[in-house]
Amino acid sequence: MANKKKLDDIESGETIVGRSITLGEWHVMTFAGLTGDFYPLHTDAEFAAGSPFGGRIAHGLLTFVVGAGFLANELADYDVVAALGFGATRFTAPVKFGDTITPNGTVTEITPKDSRGVVAFDIDITNQRGETVVTSSMQVMIRA
């Protein structure tokens, strides 16, 4: 727990990259059960085959929370007080079963306040072809 990165150790523009993961049936069905969102584009292969996507895709929020969670794990190196929230979240491309996502975080703003400060990260989740599938941002409070 010692030697964690403090506010002063963080620079605007620095990036963190989360572990990559392949999304598939398990993720989609687990998320459907958790959220009650069984929209057929995610859970009905016959329906999805006739959609513009040609097959089932992951819920946008599923891709977002997996990416955000994997990024949060990278924050274990930082002296984090709390995650404050997330900015606007956009689903920019579909994630099909078998696609592999990677979350990227870039520091955009550091706002010191007393013995701590808020660090804003842009979140960009990409697929195995380097295409962005989700954009968002997060605000994290870190000790000074």
Added chain:
Amino acid sequence: MANKKKLDDIESGETIVGRSITLGEWHVMTFAGLTGDFYPLHTDAEFAAGSPFGGRIAHGLLTFVVGAGFLANELADYDVVAALGFGATRFTAPVKFGDTITPNGTVTEITPKDSRGVVAFDIDITNQRGETVVTSSMQVMIRA
């Protein structure tokens, strides 16, 4: 599938209320497994007992996605084309194991465009005491 609510049937200020659900260990452990986020405030009762919350709390994003999913289910009455994204999401109060959440959506803006339009909803997720635990917003494309 007939008689679904179209864009013209929606009025600014109208509200939808999603089903309520009690969050507990199953939700938190399922979400931890899905996202890789095993931060001890959520998964370690001993650690959490010593925190300002006095016990384990749900991940903020867990409360958000369950609330958003339960609201999305209410949109089955509308002629929805796609969910476009979510606005800034804030975690305003902790959700403890055994707390019951209810998602509320209020139409704030209707922007017609060609044969469809974007409907913006404010999202307010409350607990059993009526306290707001998550605020967010969502943009949904609906046929005219």
